[in-house]
Amino acid sequence: MSDFDLESWRVRLGEACEGTRFSSAEVLPTCRSTQDVAATLPTGSVVAAGEQSAGRGRRGRQWSDGGGRSASISFVVDSMASARLSTASVLAVLDSITSLGGRKSSVGCKFPNDVVDRGGLKLAGVLVEGNVDRMVIGIGLNVVPLAEEPASISLEGLGIHTTRIDVMKALLRALDRRLSCEVNRLRADFAANDVLLGRGVVLKHHQQRFTGTLVACDPFGMLVVDTTEGHRAIPAEQCTILEWSV
Numbered sequence: 001m002s003d004f005d006l007e008s009w010r011v012r013l014g015e016a017c018e019g020t021r022f023s024s025a026e027v028l029p030t031c032r033s034t035q036d037v038a039a040t041l042p043t044g045s046v047v048a049a050g051e052q053s054a055g056r057g058r059r060g061r062q063w064s065d066g067g068g069r070s071a072s073i074s075f076v077v078d079s080m081a082s083a084r085l086s087t088a089s090v091l092a093v094l095d096s097i098t099s100l101g102g103r104k105s106s107v108g109c110k111f112p113n114d115v116v117d118r119g120g121l122k123l124a125g126v127l128v129e130g131n132v133d134r135m136v137i138g139i140g141l142n143v144v145p146l147a148e149e150p151a152s153i154s155l156e157g158l159g160i161h162t163t164r165i166d167v168m169k170a171l172l173r174a175l176d177r178r179l180s181c182e183v184n185r186l187r188a189d190f191a192a193n194d195v196l197l198g199r200g201v202v203l204k205h206h207q208q209r210f211t212g213t214l215v216a217c218d219p220f221g222m223l224v225v226d227t228t229e230g231h232r233a234i235p236a237e238q239c240t241i242l243e244w245s246v
């Protein structure tokens with residue numbers, strides 16, 4: 001049964017905006033993508049949907065909310081480097097999980113934009129889009145299990161029983177705090193929660209592939225892979241993780 005309630009979501013998200021950089025919350029029963037709605041709104045806007053019919057992820061992927069099983073929310077913010085926005089957002093997801101009673105050690109971040117459990121199952125994804133004027137941060141976080149996505153996990157699967165509106169309120173407040181963090185703090189906190197460090201990876205940068213063990217991962221700088229030919233430092237920008245071993 002869906003936990004969607006238009007009026008209560010509007011009121012509760014509006015309350016969550018108080019004292020933050022976010023000034024107004026729009027709630028839609030359904031839309032194609034909250035990203036598209038948010039892109040038409042000014043900085044400080046928040047858009048949440050009970051369901052998305054065409055949710056999207058990074059690199060042209062689809063994002064399915066399993067018919068209203070995930071928290072789907074977009075935030076319009078001032079333009080900033082997208083690495084800063086995505087790193088702050090991933091850490092905000094981790095902060096909100098802790099604030100909802102989850103154990104920090106059960107989940108971690110996977111460069112650049114995912115939150116996964118320690119077995120590699122995806123819990124949440126972040127999509128940053130925009131232009132020189134403003135950016136839209138979209139966060140999708142699974143709250144109850146998505147039967148059709150076997151490589152995913154939900155908060156319920158991690159033993160956190162909550163509602164989507166409570167998740168979105170926690171995300172809003174955590175994101176507001178994380179967007180004020182210095183880059184060095186974001187870098188350190190990302191490293192402390194990085195699930196890829198020490199794992200076997202295949203990375204792609206432009207047309208080149210690198211296979212080996214990931215020994216450093218700085219979203220604002222370089223990823224370093226220990227390959228059979230020695231250490232290779234690869235700029236984080238434009239770097240894609242093609243494979244990783246759990």
Ligand code: BTN
Nearest residue numbers: 033055056057058073125138140
């Ligand atoms: C990814 O995993 O590649 C990112 C997924 C981002 C999904 C969220 S849900 C809210 C917002 N609306 C969308 O269409 N996408 C983002």
